[in-house]
Amino acid sequence: MSDAEQSTGATRGRSSSRAEKAARIRELLATEGEQIHGNVSVFNEGRYRRYAELDETEEYRAASRRIKEESIDRLPELIEEVTATVEANGGVVHLAEDASEANRILNEIVADAGAETVVKGKSMTTEEIEMNEALADAGVDTYETDLAEYVLQLADESPSHIASPAIHKSKAEIADLFEETFDPEAPLETAEELTAFASDQLADRIAEADVGITGANFITADTGTLALVTNEGNARKCIVTPDTHVAVAGVEKLVPSMEDLSPFFNLIGAAGAGQDVTAYLSLFTPPVETPAIDFEHPDVEGFGEATDREFHLVLLDNGRMAMREDEDLRETLYCVRCGACANSCANFQEVGGHAFGGETYSGGIATGWEAGVHGMDSAAEFNDLCTGCSRCVDACPVNIDIPWINTVVRDRLNEGADPSTFDHLVDGLSPDSESSGIGLGKRLFGNFETLATVGSRTAPVSNLVASSSIARRVLERVAGVDRRRELPQFARSTFSTWFNAREDVTIENPTRRVALYPDVYTEYIDPERGKSTVRVLEALGVDVMVPDVGGSGRAPLSQGMVTTASESAEAVAEALTEPIAADRDVVVIEPSDLAMFKREYERLLPEESFERLAGNSYEVLEYVYGLLEHGADRDAIAGPETAVTDSSNGERAIAYHSHCQQRTLDLEPYTVAVLEAVGYDVVTSDVECCGMAGSFGYKSEYYELSVAVGDRLRDQFTTDDRDERIVVASGTSCGDQLDSLLDRDSKHPIQLLDPVQQ
Template identity: 60%
Template structure:
């Protein structure tokens, strides 16, 4: 991507922040908080998620058979089923149904799938008047705007904006102003539209193959009117909406409202087995009892493929089909909360999961327009009711986009610094950040000269022009003496030599978990034999070359608690290239590191990690990059630093040598991936044990997210997201501000007068 296109993207984001940001932020953050409250009230939340996930996995696995079964059932019920290959095929069929019904007007309830195929535009060309009856969708139809959110499509519109729109369009004698007046006005207008409709169109949230029942999750009652009034009902639904039985609906019904807008249930769940026995309401015969009218309902189910059956064959995009379109990934996303779906969305879908949908349905070009707004922070993974690994899907999509594009041409500045394993056309910005390890090594070797140079005006101008690194950000100040040098605890040289043989094993699927390796974390840090624990403190790039105080404090804290610590020279985890979508490079790094770490694990060492994004590599991402046995071992034997300290203390280590205070206050911003791994509580507990009074932030992400906030096209968005963390931290007026992740430290440092420290520095015996 060129600097010009960066500027265009920055300008679009700036405009959306100005015009829609406030309304989007208020609504999405409200939904997100309600989600937390709603799932808290559910005893068996995780069990329901697992059940929902299993139902979807099973249904997608045997989708062709379920399509056949549903077709037979619906036809036996008296309806018709049409399996449409693509949008044009579906639209042609719907137009035919409308022609057969001699339809002048079709009323619709809200359906993303109908927007995907753009049926409104198609029917309009055929002379059919299409009216959206969901109030939000109707507002957008009147305003000729696109939805900004998959559940609440007009989330970007304010009440005042809607009032102006109605006044302008309808010129009423008494223009409605309050939300109640606007709703009542819209209800009356739309009742007239529904009364005169010939066809009603709905989507379907779920379809049950055993009975041909469709479930519609709604609140307004417009979907009920849409199917009740006219005698012809057309439902358009992606093939992935099919579940085997009526009973399978239960976990989804309990999860979908809570996950989306934070409601236990929406007002109405329509469970329709059409054609229905319920009489139509024929407003052309206003004085004839509805029960005496002609009861000849017809029903057409249009099942849409449009790329889905190919996604089903794709090992990485398949999970997208489990999506139930609840919007949790949008509402829990820091970036989405700032800009909404008009920036973070494609042709139809928006939010984190849109990367998969748009790549599968529209193609990589469409996904490329927004997928970099997913920073991989992983907060959506916790929020997703079917546990979709959305960041991984977006990493794969990003990788495919770059692989399929042309290289940007040779540039000596970037190419010399980027010895990655990628083929294809990764742009310079991605390559530079993806090769951060090389930069850090060189930056350290030539410090402090490299620091003076890298932050000098002319160099920053070049970096911005060539690689899109925003000059408003300070670059890291590399340290000439690394943490490894300072610690001078290289460990057993034999272990380092074991690397070569271990490498072959680590990358082979056949290697078995060695006896004595425990998967049980509570036991792993226990000390039943009475001997000391031995730990490798992993010298991540940031701690090794840059944020060294936290590394030094970590060594002192662990040793004070009786742990033997080694800090060997170890390569990077591959996080920087992975976050740029450079999967091949990340895999190569993962293999190398696994090969060097496994001998330590074999020898009984625990792996202690300071940087949460690197721990997330071990625990989450290596599962995609390494053979399962290797990934499992690293995941099982690696610990976040404060998690490890917590374990030592819980198992009887003496806390006395640690620094302790009496009630000093701490404002703590954990790290997004650390929270997703469930490890925020450990830092908090350890600090409290040492006498601190801790307040944690609730913002989902600091907005920096690795390289994201350094990129010129995203700088302003990153700052906007970060300001939420800033206001939370400032409000605490704490004695200490601490953060676990490097990105968070960078971001907070740019927003607050002080540089935050790592929690371990507050318990450092030398403090």
């Protein structure tokens, strides 16, 4: 086969796998999306409510984080300690290196107990090792007793959520399932009837079972106590009813002592499902003294004397000890599997864990789990669904940098990808130092800055060429750029060119001095918002300069191109050293670039360099807020009386969509405050993300998901009381998304303040 044939084949392979992925997402949007969105939104809102209500939320998060760091650091020692403690208590500890060893051990325990049936509490770890199947192979029936897991077992489906596994099933579907399976005498309709029916069925299974198997949320090494966080009470029954109890837990569940549990207990119900606390926080130190109940002898008094109980703790490695040695994946082991990252994820809310998940785990943190326990292929299936919006960072009760784990895994997947001979076509446009195997689409999006430079230099011809239907078809097939998306239009003249060509502006006795960061979008696509920023800052008495500096590395980082992003970070840090040394504040218009400076650069730059830049950088409206607070003249900038908008002149009402990463940096309130200070009436969106997320919404396999996420935002801005409001957005891609969804154009907030209205 010739090279040309090979490369055509490779390209066709890519575009067809994109089409398959798009079809799968389309199907889930239609079948499970609404159900998942309804359930997950309730959890998400509940978490916001409870986190806000508690004075100590951040204290608990920091304490939980510290305890997990310590536990994983001391893990080998804790494993030894818990082994000694549990055995002194009268239990047996088994260390299983991988899934097959764990299943072999479990089969032995079950065989020794002479068990015919096993009842089980919810445990993702037993899903991970596919325990039920392994026990079935040995002729033992395992019954799931958690009601959600029970539904999935009957339906033969996989979990769609790490903490609420049947979140994709509606009441009607469950009713149909029970109807088909059991043909009950009276029809089951209400949630109460379904619950009562299922728990009756399971009460019999629990009564006759010989062994109860559960997971554990935490295990204290000092006392050998299992902590279980539950609501239904089935795990309690599985533990205390049969005389043999087996707990299967990943080694990362160990914490040093009982005292370590309270920060987790205070937050885990809220983090997971917005509960103040779950119904049961159980602390069993097995073998428990509570007598087993022998339902085979129903009339023999059982209580009053402890029975002989057997307890086995199966501690599972299955890749965890290697994750512990992996600087970037290690944080995954701090996960308490509450599901907050899934609940707070705009993409997850639309498709759930059947798209945003691997073999067992789902949601943002699943990339780390799947890469660690099942391998890169499983992580590769869904890793792209994390857009790096960072909303989960505020949600995670242990402060895990989940977007970073996703970025690192993406980078590793890029490195491991098969090189394609087709990539030389864009080599000129993608001068990165990434491995040649990285996908063409990723390189195109990752090197957007270079593309923008060329595009801007050759505009408007480049815009016309890029928009032609042939170009769009090629772009879609080769690079996966969805042809339904409007492409960004490159400006003929860049922001810096405008700034440098201006007549010298001298601000007498400037209050502050600013280096205005010319981000790629302001520079090449939307210079107007840069011009507005310069005029607003100058009107408020600030001396402005625009440094000669390139892109922040956000675009390559979003594609997992960590090396390229690091190079950008170093170049930006170097270019901004001098202005900062000369006492200039760095002002940033694009929130995703500011988030690079304040969050991701911590991973990419030496500490001193990161802190200098992060400590001196401000989002533009945050900066304006500070100026006004320190006495700058509000009347020097425009307000509703003077601003001219596309929709109407003198309109006071604004619908504002902040940017996901801006929210994570807690910077949304400044924009709202400034707009209100100059006289606007502001309402805000409360979606987690606009759905565009940089390049995500341009990709053909994700276009429909992006639009589904965006539709939630559109719905919020098209209600009767909002559809006349001026649409304002801080992020470029949020603006693009809003422009495509609404029939009125969006503005950057700084443009409403511009004293020179165009």
